Amino acid sequence: MGRPIRTRRQATLASLAAELGVSRTTVSNAYNRPDQLSPELRRRVLETARRLGYPGPDPVARSLRTRKAGAVGLLLTENLSYAFRDPAAIGVLEGLALACEDAGVGLHLVPASPGREDVAAVHRAGVDGFVVYSVPDDDPHLAAVLQRPVPTVIVDQPRVEGVDRVGPDDAAAITGLANHLVELGHRQVGVLCMRLARERNDDFASVPRQREAHFHVQRTRLAALAKAFEAVGVDWASVPVVERFEHTVDDGASAARQLLDAYPQVTALICTSDILALGALAEADRRGLRVPAELTVTGFDGIAEAERHGLTTVHQPVLDKGRAAGKLLLASAEHGAPRVITLPTELKVRSSSAPPRTAEQMWFGP
């Protein structure tokens, strides 16, 4: 509650109409179509409403009748905290919220705990459509969303046949980054990536595991990296890839540690997110490895903190991504072909990447 005792919803539109001796239509019009009745009558209706403590038409009943909930649902998988701690996710959320605000509709965050397979929350959400942000291919909540007879837009992943999608061209984006490293001369690289499946594996990821990853984005980026490096003769099976279930700077650091401990010869650490890369930078610092002189580190996303740290990365317009998803959903006219919006990305070469130290330099110094 919050305020003094409030008797349970006393007045309804009907009781108000009765009190006034007019029809329900008239009262309804007083609220929804002011031009449909005399100002004088309207004033009387509203005043009586105030006197009776009638709070105006019940939003749920109205929604049932109009078949419009006035809200869009947002499905974020995994612990909500990650969404609120990753600047890239916050950017998407902000963009989406902005689009909703422009349209005057609410944004309903669906409670989707990872553990509790609480698909019911999806069924219970009174919304006109869903935006699904970056979930695994086999997410049960996503399945539940797709069952609902409302429009859906997926951001980033997964790719579902026939469903609208907004996201970057991951393969192209990371290929550009890989080419940058190839041109610099890196051949001994290592990769730090985010979770590849719903089951935890804080360890090296085998090639089959990479190929079968349940997260489209990671799968695509790894595949593109493999292709780019194999094109210059690198045997991808020999490239160490370390996976982390949680997406934090600390996990990035521990992943870098695990990788560098086992493969000290690596000259470049490619991270599939800036958060992980920031951790890698911290770990390099901890072991006294100079970046980029002794180790190149790259990220992905282009968050503000990456810029402050001079991280070479791929920037993607997260705010626009969220906004585009919202607009797409809200513009959902009946349409045939699913729509796909591919956002531009930009390679940001900064001070964390440089040519690898040659063996000679290793011995005689730079």
Place this chain on the structure above:
Amino acid sequence: MGRPIRTRRQATLASLAAELGVSRTTVSNAYNRPDQLSPELRRRVLETARRLGYPGPDPVARSLRTRKAGAVGLLLTENLSYAFRDPAAIGVLEGLALACEDAGVGLHLVPASPGREDVAAVHRAGVDGFVVYSVPDDDPHLAAVLQRPVPTVIVDQPRVEGVDRVGPDDAAAITGLANHLVELGHRQVGVLCMRLARERNDDFASVPRQREAHFHVQRTRLAALAKAFEAVGVDWASVPVVERFEHTVDDGASAARQLLDAYPQVTALICTSDILALGALAEADRRGLRVPAELTVTGFDGIAEAERHGLTTVHQPVLDKGRAAGKLLLASAEHGAPRVITLPTELKVRSSSAPPRTAEQMWFGP
């Protein structure tokens, strides 16, 4: 849309029941009370549902019937972007989202643009209660919320008679900070504060303006500062207070510039938020003023970045604040007295505060 042509909601619970030759109750039970019918029958119901493309009970209709929307509304005033860019606000949002997730209810962000007085969105939101986060005393959206017959919890501000509230003890918290500065010997201080009213004033704020501020938090903090400094003989009317409408690091910097240009003798800059303080720090750096040797700067909130910059500040548990608000709202049993949860705060003395330089030091160096 998103997927191939989908005929408009064909099946309903009733049509399914008819098709199966059972009553609506039975179908409803198949979804909501599995233990109320034979597994065999339930299986048949669910299978037929799938065959007919029945997506399960309509959430809005269910809400109307059960009188439970399964969501709580969140009213954030002002441009949404500020909420998503202030770490303190994000923390509150995260805590609230967590509480909602625990309870399995959705979190509905109400679109409340500052300009467009779109109070309708508040009326349209199908929610079981509202959390209002930090809005001005005279916010029309808040008024609309209080009109709705659902529980409400206010976070931080304003204080409304009879409404549940969660927040820190601002006066006590900032008094602790003021005493710290007083003990260090500061008497010539300046203040950087956030907006004091809904109309913009990016300039010095007169004492009357401070006293009549429409934002309870700012008003309280300024009053407490005044009291603490007047207690040691400082004439508050002579203390410069610069106000900024927007809450960004850049605005903090420009405010600091404006203040220091006019009052170069100031030895300490008290900022009512870490964001503003971070800007002040940047400005001090820009003009070559060493902190804390030549200028003391303090903040409020205790965000992570403040810690990285060694900012002396008052820390408040923002995540707990959001979570507490959610729990309070969701626990809303009928109750008499409004509840108030006061969160603990902690003065964090770090490296941005030190005794003021004496005149002697000014001439002869430290």
Place this chain on the structure above:
DNA sequence: TTGAAAGCGCTAACAG
């Protein structure tokens, strides 16, 4: 301008 009729789709007693 105003009113009467007809549900939107579902759940909750309660009785069988």
Place this chain on the structure above:
DNA sequence: CTGTTAGCGCTTTCAA
């Protein structure tokens, strides 16, 4: 375990 009965509170043709 299943069905019958009654609305939840509102909007919306269509007439008057």
